[in-house]
Amino acid sequence: MSEIRNLAPGRTLGMGEVTAVRDRASIAAPFGQALVEIANADRRVVGLSADLARYTDIQPFAEEFPARFFNVGMSEQNLIAVAAGLAKTGWIPFATTYAVFATRRAYDFIAIACAHSHANVKIIAGLPGLTTGYGGTHQGIDDLALMCAVPGLVVIDPCDATEIMQATRVAAAYDGPVYMRLLRGNVPKVLDDASYTFRIGAAAELAAGADVGIVSTGLMTERALDAATALAKEDIAVGVLHVPCLKPLDREAISRFAHKVKCMVTAENHIVTGGLGTMVVDTLYAAGICLPLRKVGIPDQFVECGSLPYLQEKYGLSTARLIETVRACARRREVA
Numbered sequence: 001m002s003e004i005r006n007l008a009p010g011r012t013l014g015m016g017e018v019t020a021v022r023d024r025a026s027i028a029a030p031f032g033q034a035l036v037e038i039a040n041a042d043r044r045v046v047g048l049s050a051d052l053a054r055y056t057d058i059q060p061f062a063e064e065f066p067a068r069f070f071n072v073g074m075s076e077q078n079l080i081a082v083a084a085g086l087a088k089t090g091w092i093p094f095a096t097t098y099a100v101f102a103t104r105r106a107y108d109f110i111a112i113a114c115a116h117s118h119a120n121v122k123i124i125a126g127l128p129g130l131t132t133g134y135g136g137t138h139q140g141i142d143d144l145a146l147m148c149a150v151p152g153l154v155v156i157d158p159c160d161a162t163e164i165m166q167a168t169r170v171a172a173a174y175d176g177p178v179y180m181r182l183l184r185g186n187v188p189k190v191l192d193d194a195s196y197t198f199r200i201g202a203a204a205e206l207a208a209g210a211d212v213g214i215v216s217t218g219l220m221t222e223r224a225l226d227a228a229t230a231l232a233k234e235d236i237a238v239g240v241l242h243v244p245c246l247k248p249l250d251r252e253a254i255s256r257f258a259h260k261v262k263c264m265v266t267a268e269n270h271i272v273t274g275g276l277g278t279m280v281v282d283t284l285y286a287a288g289i290c291l292p293l294r295k296v297g298i299p300d301q302f303v304e305c306g307s308l309p310y311l312q313e314k315y316g317l318s319t320a321r322l323i324e325t326v327r328a329c330a331r332r333r334e335v336a
Contacts, residue, residue: 025189027161031124032060034168035094039065045172047200048072048095049080056096057184058127065134076105080121084113087120090173093114095304099125099181107146113320114177115152121178122171128157128181128218129298130311136302140181147179148247154200155247157268158179159221160190163244166198174200183220189214190222203250205257208273209237213261214322215254217243217276220267220296223319227326230319236330249279254285263292267322272297294329296322 002280027033039045039061046068047061053071062069072079076097082174083093095102102125128140147155154176158164164183171178188328196204206221216224221242228238241257243250258264264284266277277295284293300314312318316325 002315004037005285010231012215017223019266021081025302026068027165027189028186028187029057029060030056030161030164031168031184032312034165035208036062038169038172039068040278042092042172044092045143046070046088046089046091046093048075048079048083048093050074050095050097050101052097052126053062055184056098056124056182058094058096058124058242063092075102077109080106080109081113082120083123084109084119084133084198087114088117092120092122093124094124094172095126096126096182098127098138099143100138102179103140103143103146103298105295110147110153110177110179111150115150118152118176120175123179124182125179126182126323128183130303130315131183131219131269131306133306133311134199135305141298142221142274142302143181144246144268144270144276145278148274148279150302152177152233152298153247154178156200156245157182157218158198158244159216159218161187162189162191162193162196166193183219190225198244201250203241203243203245203253204255205239206242207238207240208260209239210261211237211263212326213239213241213257213264214267214326215241215257215264215276215280216267218247218269220269220317220322222261223322224267226319227323229336230323231326233328235328238326243276246276246279249261249283251287253279254283255289258284258287258289258291261291262330263294265294265296265322265326265329267296269317270297271300273300274305292332294325295324 083095214224268276
């Protein structure tokens with residue numbers, strides 16, 4: 001586990017380095033903790049890494065179960081092929097690497113060896129979207145679009161430590177291939193474990209408000225909730241629908257939510273093409289629902305290197321920028 005530390009404002013994170021979480025409770029390496037718990041109860045669980053165990057939070061599992069952990073080296077196609085082979089012989093493999101390497105380098109192996117064969121492989125993908133400042137080679141900005149295009153693959157983008165732990169347990173129990181984005185290191189705890197339950201294919205309405213509805217996924221859900229709280233002070237009532245599972249997608253929940261609000265904003269840590277925003281637009285069109293909608297996400301381009309605060313502010317993913325977008329959406333609706 002990498003050391004958790006406070007950094008100077010604006011400093012770019014080093015590889016595998018994580019920052020302390022301010023103003024919220026957090027859990028260190030929630031995926032690794034959950035996997036160790038699951039593996040203690042089920043001897044079929046094995047772990048794999050493409051030489052990134054420390055940086056994908058599977059290191060706690062590797063240390064606890066060295067005989068059930070396999071480092072295949074910097075060979076992502078082999079990582080997925082080995083995982084598929086283990087699944088075919090009765091094991092439950094969790095294969096970890098960065099999102100860009102899993103999707104762009106091993107896409108055909110995921111599609112054919114895992115999804116087409118319905119192999120019981122769990123792919124855990126680190127550095128999703130703008131969670132690293134290392135530029136286009138390491139930023140997994142298009143993985144949701146790629147993975148949702150694969151038939152038979154469950155696609156999950158959890159929002160916090162609570163959901164990561166719950167989703168890891170659900171993925172282990174699910175019989176079939178799963179792709180899950182990973183928030184690693186010291187992860188904020190946004191959802192209450194006692195009142196929230198992750199389910200494959202289910203969205204959750206976390207806040208009610210009739211002026212603007214935010215449909216969010218992944219780390220953007222925390223920011224959507226913060227935006228709703230801030231805008232309530234301006235008498236703008238904001239609802240938040242969290243969509244942790246993009247495939248299968250809870251289209252009924254999205255349609256019901258749309259009927260409750262005057263306009264909508266989608267928020268995702270992903271390019272605006274082919275991800276959550278596109279899916280919401282498709283859902284509303286199919287349901288015959290017409291209302292103003294704005295997409296918050298990464299533009300359809302590769303992103304430069306830089307500090308995360310700078311990049312997230314520049315591309316509209318910060319809480320402050322999300323508030324601006326929601327406020328503008330609400331005021332435009334009032335004028336109309």
